[in-house]
Each structure stands twice: as C-alpha cells, then as structure tokens.
Amino acid sequence: MIPKLERLRPGPRFVLATLLLLALGAPTALLAQPGTLNPLPPMPFPPENPPTPEKILLGKFLFWEEQLSSDNSNACGTCHIPEFGGGDPRAFDAIAEHPGADGLFGTADDVRGSVGVPRQDCAGELVEDPSFQFRRQATGRKSPTMIMAGFAPDLFWDGRATGEFRDPLTDQVLIPSGGALETQAVAPPVSEVEMACETRDWAELTTKLATVAPLALATDLPFDMEQALLTQPDYPSLFTAAFGTPEITPTRIGFAIASYERSLVADRTPFDLFIGSGGIPPIADALTLDQQQGLLLFLDNCSTCHTGSLLTDHQFHNIGVRPSGEDLGRQEVTGNALDAGRFKTPGLRNIALRAPYFHNGGKATLDDVLAFYNGGGDFIDDIDPLMFPLGLANSDLLLIKDFLENGLTDSRVVQGLPPFDRPTLQTFFRRGDSNLDGAVDIADAIHALSILFQGQPLLCGDASDANDDGALDIADGITILSRILAGGAPLPLPSDISFGPDPTQDALGCGP
Ligand code: HEC
Ligand code: HEC
Ligand SMILES: [Ca+2]
Ligand SMILES: [Ca+2]
Ligand SMILES: [Ca+2]
Incomplete structure (x- = not known):
C-alpha cells in the first residue's frame, strides 16, 4: 500500500505559486515528481513458456x-478489440444485454456483456436457450481487456483462471505458476457461450484448425501476418515455426495465445513517459499540470486498490457496484462467503477507451464512475472498508478524470499500431435491419426501397439484402414486407431474429 500523500487542492495560494513559478521559467513538474512511482516492471512469463x-x-x-x-x-x-482498449464496445448494444441474476431482460440487474454464439449442438442444429431463444447468447460479465493482462496472477473478474496451467487433455500440470494467460486462453474455444457448440471437444477443434486456411474470413491482414502466410500458408506450418513440429494441441494453442498477449504492453502512455517505463528516462512534462494534479488526487484516493505503476493490487474487493447476492464473484472461486461480490481490481491503462465500466458494464462513462466513488459506492452492505464517500469537489473529479482519460491512453492502442494492430473481422448484423436500428419492421422495408428510389444512403448492404441473393433490388423490400406482414420463415442467416456475420460470400459488406 502506498502511503497517503498530502491532499493538494488548488487553492488560491497554490495557483499563485504555480503562476509565479511558470513566470520564472521553473520546470513544469510542479506537482508529482518523476519517481513518484517506480516504472512499469517488465512483463513476466513462466519459464515453461x-x-x-x-x-x-x-x-x-x-x-x-x-x-x-x-x-x-x-x-x-x-x-x-485493441482500439477499444481491449474491451467490446458492443456492450452498449441490445445484442450484448444479459438478463442477469433474475433471468429477466429490462431489470436493474441486467449486464452489459459481450456477444457469444447461439446455443447449438455439434451437428449444427440450434438449441433453444431459455433466455436467448435462438439468438446469440451474451456473456454474464463485461469483457475485460487482454492488454496488460499478463501482469495479473489470476484472470477473469473472479480470478478463476489461476497461474497453474494444466494440459486440457491429460490434466498434467505443465506450468506450476505464472501461467494464468495459458489457463484462460484454453477456456473460450470450448465455452458454449463464447465460441463453441455444446459438446465440443479439442479433437474436433484441432482437426478443424489443421485444415482451414488461416484467417480465411478476415481481411486487411497486418504486414507481419501477410508475410508469414507467404512461407507458412497453413496452421501445421505455423505451429512448426513456433514449436518445431506441426502438431496442433490445446496446450500449444494456449502457449501461443498467451505469448501474443504478453507482447501487448501499453507502456507508452503519458503516465508511463512521466514515470519512466519501458527503459525511457522520465519526462517531467509528459503529463500536463492538470493531469499531475489528477495523478496526486488519484494516488490519494484510489491507490489503496489501484496501486503502483500497474494501477492494481491484484486483489478482489467488493466496491458496491451491485448487491453481492447478484453475482457472487470471488466467492464462486473460494467458496468463502466473505468473498461475496468481490471482483478483481482492474489496471486502468486505456480506460477511456473501454466503456462501459465495472464487471457488469453498469457505468457508461468515467464521470459516472467518479460520481460512484465520490458517493462511496452504490450498495454498501458488505462493502470493502477501504470504500467510503470521498466528498471531492467537482473540480477535483475533473482533474482525476483528465488523468484517467488522457494520461493513461497509449496512442498505439487507439490507432491500432503494432503490437496492437489487427485484421478486420466480419461484421455482425441482423438480416433485414436495413436502417440499423436493431429491429426489423416496416421502416426497414421503406428504407430498403428508399435506397433504390430516393438515393437514401446504404448503411449495411448485407442487412438490406434481405433475401441474401447478393443483389439489392425491389425483391428485398418485398421480402421484408412479407416476413413482417405474412409471418413466414426467418430471413436467411444470420436471420432477422439474431445477429451474426454473413455466412454466404457476396460483394456486399456492412458498415464503412
Ligand atoms: C464472446 C466474447 C468473448 C470471446 C469470444 C472471448 N472472450 Fe475473453 N473475455 C470475455 C469476457 C466476458 C470475459 C470476462 C469473463 C469473466 O470474468 O467471468 C473475458 C475475459 C478474458 C480475459 C481475462 C482478463 C482479466 O483481466 O481477467 C482474457 C485474458 C481474455 N478474455 C482473453 C481471451 C482470449 C485469448 C480469447 C480467445 C481464445 C477470448 N478471450 C475470447 C469475452 C470474450
Ligand atoms: C477498495 C478498492 C478500490 C478503490 C479505493 C478504488 N477502486 Fe476502482 N476498482 C476496484 C475494483 C475491485 C474494481 C472492479 C469492481 C467491479 O467491477 O465490481 C474497480 C474498477 C474501477 C474502474 C472500472 C474499470 C473497468 O475496467 O471497468 C475504474 C475506472 C476505477 N475503478 C477507477 C477508480 C478511481 C478513479 C478510484 C478513486 C476515486 C478508484 N477506482 C478507487 C477497486 C477500487
Ligand atoms: Ca434482469
Ligand atoms: Ca430496423
Ligand atoms: Ca437481395
């Protein structure tokens, strides 16, 4: 724990002193001194990988x-998604809504999650889910970031992915500690919410990978990936380059993904330049004066949990986001009732990019988060003793926000520059939702026809192509009308009652 620094409020005397020093040409680092915090440590990795x-x-x-x-x-x-700080901006959309503990949509315990797969058996038949029916399922927690995740000893909001990595096939311990990324990475491919059909096993997955063309569905591949495909055009040869032999195993998949994630270190934020991360000497004016004041206020009010240069203590706290009974959090892992409603303290780099916030995506903006802390949390039963109303002035909250928003963003992340570059993935859309408002109704029929006859701009060609014949014409408006008015079968996949990418190849796209 960092000792509490003296609270520095910009009172009149202080402002005067600042102006005076500025006038005298004094160094700009008037508040926080470089050396306030140690530079970011190097990304750890387990010796086994x-x-x-x-x-x-x-x-x-x-x-x-x-x-x-x-x-x-x-x-x-x-x-x-890197440009969204490693989070999922779709959390704000209706398609990512999870009904929460009560199983009902539209109530206070709903969660802004991520969009997974529809429930399906492994023969390719959809299975009706009690909450999502035949639609894609949403995850029950908001997607946290993979950027910097390698610094955490345990992963997931509740820490259930631990540093001990076991071979998913033999259950043999391959990494005794420090392998949380490996442990985490082998979970989603067999999760029936995130990526898998209900009874998927690793044999099916690894056999499939051995035969598909790498990234066949993605476009705009980064240079390093394009280059690799020239000499290693399939997964067996990519695995040979990485591991010496072509075998595709879940352990190797976990090892490779974890290694990639360990390369995602966002150490060029203004804050990092200020504290001298990445072997670069500290730059005293990398943070503006306001941001330095924000940093001091942050150290004073937030660093009991968002500690040190990693901005996290790697512990689990109940900060009162929701009543603890709704999502037991850490208790689900430890079985200890004292852990009810405790969640992992996230690091805060690139936080401005990854709204909405908290494990339930319950706060839409940083202003909302700061108001939450200033009031001492929303639900105070079982709340952590380190949480209490801060009673900060609005001007102080703005300074903290400036630090969080501008001091903690790595521009390479925003711009998708290496190592944060990526290919373009398929877009999710709803067939027939020509005006992209999330519902398929008569307005879409009108919209699809106006594209043809009134020069209405096209928003998502795949959605307007209601009959999925690859052409936009009057038949699409008619298809939408007959679906709405005459009932009829759902529109072609991903259908008008779900969302997803276009399973058929055509010249139409979706989005910009
Ligand atoms: C359907 C959306 C979805 C997909 C696909 C997905 N994730 Fe996640 N990811 C999530 C959510 C939601 C969580 C948080 C779950 C929880 O804490 O209970 C998460 C958690 C994580 C974490 C933990 C971060 C932390 O700080 O604890 C990492 C790392 C991660 N995912 C990487 C991956 C990798 C690697 C894959 C592919 C193998 C993957 N994810 C696939 C949604 C997704
Ligand atoms: C008692 C420990 C504690 C204190 C004090 C604390 N935090 Fe947190 N913070 C957490 C935990 C734990 C979470 C995740 C909680 C959850 O989702 O339920 C979190 C989440 C956040 C998030 C959202 C991160 C995300 O990825 O969604 C932000 C932003 C944040 N804190 C900023 C602050 C600021 C600013 C302060 C000081 C005003 C502060 N925190 C004080 C423990 C703390
Ligand atoms: Ca609900
Ligand atoms: Ca619509
Ligand atoms: Ca058509």
Missing part, C-alpha cells in the same frame, strides 16, 4: 481466428 517471435505471431493468428469458434463467427478479438 518463454515468448519467441514465432510463438507470438502464431498467437496473433489464433487470437484473430474466427474459425476457432464452432460456427466461424467469433474470434477472441471479436470481443477484445
């Missing part, structure tokens, strides 16, 4: 591989 360029590159292929899912719709990267 040292990162190599070939493993990292294979992991990048696998992370962005939509064919890793049973129905070719979801890659890891579908729910973890």
Whole structure:
C-alpha cells in the first residue's frame, strides 16, 4: 500500500505559486515528481513458456481466428478489440444485454456483456436457450481487456483462471505458476457461450484448425501476418515455426495465445513517459499540470486498490457496484462467503477507451464512475472498508478524470499500431435491419426501397439484402414486407431474429 500523500487542492495560494513559478521559467513538474512511482516492471512469463517471435505471431493468428469458434463467427478479438482498449464496445448494444441474476431482460440487474454464439449442438442444429431463444447468447460479465493482462496472477473478474496451467487433455500440470494467460486462453474455444457448440471437444477443434486456411474470413491482414502466410500458408506450418513440429494441441494453442498477449504492453502512455517505463528516462512534462494534479488526487484516493505503476493490487474487493447476492464473484472461486461480490481490481491503462465500466458494464462513462466513488459506492452492505464517500469537489473529479482519460491512453492502442494492430473481422448484423436500428419492421422495408428510389444512403448492404441473393433490388423490400406482414420463415442467416456475420460470400459488406 502506498502511503497517503498530502491532499493538494488548488487553492488560491497554490495557483499563485504555480503562476509565479511558470513566470520564472521553473520546470513544469510542479506537482508529482518523476519517481513518484517506480516504472512499469517488465512483463513476466513462466519459464515453461518463454515468448519467441514465432510463438507470438502464431498467437496473433489464433487470437484473430474466427474459425476457432464452432460456427466461424467469433474470434477472441471479436470481443477484445485493441482500439477499444481491449474491451467490446458492443456492450452498449441490445445484442450484448444479459438478463442477469433474475433471468429477466429490462431489470436493474441486467449486464452489459459481450456477444457469444447461439446455443447449438455439434451437428449444427440450434438449441433453444431459455433466455436467448435462438439468438446469440451474451456473456454474464463485461469483457475485460487482454492488454496488460499478463501482469495479473489470476484472470477473469473472479480470478478463476489461476497461474497453474494444466494440459486440457491429460490434466498434467505443465506450468506450476505464472501461467494464468495459458489457463484462460484454453477456456473460450470450448465455452458454449463464447465460441463453441455444446459438446465440443479439442479433437474436433484441432482437426478443424489443421485444415482451414488461416484467417480465411478476415481481411486487411497486418504486414507481419501477410508475410508469414507467404512461407507458412497453413496452421501445421505455423505451429512448426513456433514449436518445431506441426502438431496442433490445446496446450500449444494456449502457449501461443498467451505469448501474443504478453507482447501487448501499453507502456507508452503519458503516465508511463512521466514515470519512466519501458527503459525511457522520465519526462517531467509528459503529463500536463492538470493531469499531475489528477495523478496526486488519484494516488490519494484510489491507490489503496489501484496501486503502483500497474494501477492494481491484484486483489478482489467488493466496491458496491451491485448487491453481492447478484453475482457472487470471488466467492464462486473460494467458496468463502466473505468473498461475496468481490471482483478483481482492474489496471486502468486505456480506460477511456473501454466503456462501459465495472464487471457488469453498469457505468457508461468515467464521470459516472467518479460520481460512484465520490458517493462511496452504490450498495454498501458488505462493502470493502477501504470504500467510503470521498466528498471531492467537482473540480477535483475533473482533474482525476483528465488523468484517467488522457494520461493513461497509449496512442498505439487507439490507432491500432503494432503490437496492437489487427485484421478486420466480419461484421455482425441482423438480416433485414436495413436502417440499423436493431429491429426489423416496416421502416426497414421503406428504407430498403428508399435506397433504390430516393438515393437514401446504404448503411449495411448485407442487412438490406434481405433475401441474401447478393443483389439489392425491389425483391428485398418485398421480402421484408412479407416476413413482417405474412409471418413466414426467418430471413436467411444470420436471420432477422439474431445477429451474426454473413455466412454466404457476396460483394456486399456492412458498415464503412
Ligand atoms: C464472446 C466474447 C468473448 C470471446 C469470444 C472471448 N472472450 Fe475473453 N473475455 C470475455 C469476457 C466476458 C470475459 C470476462 C469473463 C469473466 O470474468 O467471468 C473475458 C475475459 C478474458 C480475459 C481475462 C482478463 C482479466 O483481466 O481477467 C482474457 C485474458 C481474455 N478474455 C482473453 C481471451 C482470449 C485469448 C480469447 C480467445 C481464445 C477470448 N478471450 C475470447 C469475452 C470474450
Ligand atoms: C477498495 C478498492 C478500490 C478503490 C479505493 C478504488 N477502486 Fe476502482 N476498482 C476496484 C475494483 C475491485 C474494481 C472492479 C469492481 C467491479 O467491477 O465490481 C474497480 C474498477 C474501477 C474502474 C472500472 C474499470 C473497468 O475496467 O471497468 C475504474 C475506472 C476505477 N475503478 C477507477 C477508480 C478511481 C478513479 C478510484 C478513486 C476515486 C478508484 N477506482 C478507487 C477497486 C477500487
Ligand atoms: Ca434482469
Ligand atoms: Ca430496423
Ligand atoms: Ca437481395
């Protein structure tokens, strides 16, 4: 725990002193001194899985591989997008809504999650889910980030992915500690919510990978991936480059993805330049004066849990986001009732990019988060003793926000520059939702026809192509009308009652 620094409120005397020093040409680091915090430590890795360029590159292929899912719709990267800080901006959309503990949509315990796969058996038949029917399921928690995740000893909001990695086939311990990324990475490909059909086994998955063309469904491949495909055009050769032999095993998949994730270190934020991360000497004015004041207020009010340069204590706290009975959090892992409603303290780099916030996606903006802390949390039964109303002035909250929003963003992440570059994945859309408002109704028939006759701009060609014949014409408007008015079968996949990518190849696209 960091000792509490003296609270620095910008009172009149303080402002005067600042102006005076500025006028005298004093150094701009008036508040927080470089050395306030130690630089970011190097990314750790378990000795059983040292990162190599070939493993990292294979992991990048696998992370962005939509064919890793049973129905070719979801890659890891579908729910973890670098430009959104490694989170999933679809959390705000109706398609990512999870009904929460009460199983009912539209109530206070709903969660803003990520969009998974529809329930399906492994013969390719959809299975009706009590909550989502035949639609894609949403995850019960908001998707956290893979960027910097390698620093955490345990992963997931409740820490259930531990550092001990076991071979998914033999259950043999291959990494005794430090392998949480490996443990985590082998979960989604067999999760029937995130990527898999109900009884999927690793044999099916690894056999499939051996035969598909890598990233066949993605476009705009980054240069390093395109180059690799020239000499390693399939997965067996990519696995040979990384591991010496062509075998595709779940352990190797986990090792490669974990190595890729360990390469995602966002150490060029203004905050990192200020504290001297990444071997670069500290730059005293990397944070503006306001951001430095924000940093001091943050250290004073937030660093009991968001500790040190990693901005996390790697512990689990109940900060009162929701009543603890709704999602037991850490208790589900430890069985200890004292852990009810405790969730992992997230690191905060690139936080501005990954709204909405908290394990339930319950706060839409950083202003909402700060108001939450200033009031001492929303649900105070069982709340952590380190939580209490802060009673900060609005001007102080704005300074903290400036620090969080601008001081903690790595521009390479925003711009998708290496190592945060990625291919373009397939877009999810709803067939027939020509005006992209989330519902298929008469307005869509009118919209689809106006595209033809009134020059109405096209929003999503695949959605307007209601009959999925690859052409936009009057038949599409008629198809929508007859579906709405005459009932009839759902529109072609992903259908008008669900969402997903277009399973058929055509010249139409969706989005910009
Ligand atoms: C359907 C969306 C979805 C897909 C696909 C998906 N994830 Fe996630 N990911 C999530 C959600 C939601 C969580 C949080 C779950 C929880 O904590 O209970 C998560 C958690 C994580 C975490 C933990 C981060 C932390 O700080 O604890 C990592 C790392 C991660 N995912 C990487 C991956 C990888 C690698 C893949 C592919 C093998 C993948 N994800 C596929 C939604 C997804
Ligand atoms: C008692 C420990 C504690 C304190 C004090 C604390 N936090 Fe947190 N913080 C957490 C935990 C735990 C979470 C995740 C909680 C959850 O989702 O249920 C979190 C989540 C967050 C998030 C959302 C992260 C995400 O990925 O969704 C932000 C932003 C944040 N905290 C900022 C702050 C700021 C700013 C302060 C000071 C005003 C602060 N925290 C004080 C423990 C703490
Ligand atoms: Ca609900
Ligand atoms: Ca519509
Ligand atoms: Ca058509």
